[in-house]
Amino acid sequence: MLGLSMDIGIDLGTANTRVYVKGKGVIFSEPSVVAVDGETRKVLAVGGEARRMIGRTPGSISAIRPMRDGVIADYEITQAMLRHFINRACGRKVLIRPRVIICIPSRVTGVHRRAVLEAASQSGARQTYLVEEPMAAAIGAGLDIWEPSGHMVVDVGGGTTDIAVISLGGIVVADSCAIGGDKFDEAIIRYVRREHNLLIGERTAEDIKIRIGSAYPVSSTEPAETAEMRGRDFVTGLPKVMNLSSWEAYEALFEPVSEIINSVKGVLERTPPELAADIVDRGIVCTGGGALLNGFVKRLSEELGIPVHIAEDPMSCVIIGTSKLFGSPEFLKNSLVAGSIPV
Numbered sequence: 001m002l003g004l005s006m007d008i009g010i011d012l013g014t015a016n017t018r019v020y021v022k023g024k025g026v027i028f029s030e031p032s033v034v035a036v037d038g039e040t041r042k043v044l045a046v047g048g049e050a051r052r053m054i055g056r057t058p059g060s061i062s063a064i065r066p067m068r069d070g071v072i073a074d075y076e077i078t079q080a081m082l083r084h085f086i087n088r089a090c091g092r093k094v095l096i097r098p099r100v101i102i103c104i105p106s107r108v109t110g111v112h113r114r115a116v117l118e119a120a121s122q123s124g125a126r127q128t129y130l131v132e133e134p135m136a137a138a139i140g141a142g143l144d145i146w147e148p149s150g151h152m153v154v155d156v157g158g159g160t161t162d163i164a165v166i167s168l169g170g171i172v173v174a175d176s177c178a179i180g181g182d183k184f185d186e187a188i189i190r191y192v193r194r195e196h197n198l199l200i201g202e203r204t205a206e207d208i209k210i211r212i213g214s215a216y217p218v219s220s221t222e223p224a225e226t227a228e229m230r231g232r233d234f235v236t237g238l239p240k241v242m243n244l245s246s247w248e249a250y251e252a253l254f255e256p257v258s259e260i261i262n263s264v265k266g267v268l269e270r271t272p273p274e275l276a277a278d279i280v281d282r283g284i285v286c287t288g289g290g291a292l293l294n295g296f297v298k299r300l301s302e303e304l305g306i307p308v309h310i311a312e313d314p315m316s317c318v319i320i321g322t323s324k325l326f327g328s329p330e331f332l333k334n335s336l337v338a339g340s341i342p343v
């Protein structure tokens, strides 16, 4: 039955889900969003199509992000989303029962892990393995995690920041804080409402963050960049267009960025000295879309006094790392968690 086997890797992220098929590579990346009919709970759209509906749906339809803050907020919708993505990866080859490795944020625990596994087996998975995000991120960033030496990876995703020190293929010290790109967006929304009496949506805030957001103090000698934002005036209730400066965006993002830095400091403080010395030599590696925030790497490096590098293609590290695990018999042997139908 060799010809009928199929290996699928999935990075089930709070903001984006990426899917890999062995032999084909990463076949798609879609926002982790599902549009459902409010009454019947019927799934109407998944991924990019559903995301375009966020904040724009009529009363009867809602566009849901079933994972929030790196945990599963709505497990039925998460299951429906996962089934949709696995079926899409399998195409029409309904007879094939794939092996599936799913990478989940490390805050997903207990019953929610089980919900993920259940959805995979409902979609026909023959065997399912779960891998934790910092491990996959480290492998995908090209770190040699198997050597007896300390590596530190900081994955700033949409929902969480996962921080881990890895040596000899295992996580030695780790922490996960519920701050990531989503909290950056929320901080911008709050700031704009407080300072400008303007209500803006999630997607507008994300757009501003990517265009002019900064984690590093913007130079006062250069003219500040500005971004136009459209929203609703809090006082008059009418639509309004305003500008936000990069300096203001820096101010808005100061707190959530500082929280991430404090969590990284906390992990370093708990790291055994030999491994800490390795990290000082090599530097910290950042992955995840949130690490693309302007000035993030620079601020982290300055505050810690340690070099910090950003991985190549940081948003793909987790799916690349996940897919590499199909080539690791050690991993497959130790982490089979569901489905045991022999090959």
Ligand SMILES: Nc1ncnc2c1ncn2[C@@H]1O[C@H](COP(=O)(O)OP(=O)(O)OP(=O)(O)O)[C@@H](O)[C@H]1O
Pocket: 012, 013, 014, 015, 016, 017, 070, 105, 133, 156, 157, 158, 159, 160, 161, 180, 181, 182, 206, 209, 210, 287, 288, 289, 290, 291, 292, 293, 294, 314, 315
């Ligand atoms: N250039 C950029 N500047 C700032 N933020 C960015 C940039 N590009 C993407 N992002 C942010 O990265 C986040 C998505 O990153 P990623 O796809 O790694 O998250 P995820 O894996 O879905 O989440 P998690 O790992 O927490 O479950 C979003 O919040 C997005 O706004």
Ligand SMILES: [Mg+2]
Pocket: 013, 014, 133, 157, 158, 288, 318
């Ligand atoms: Mg992620």
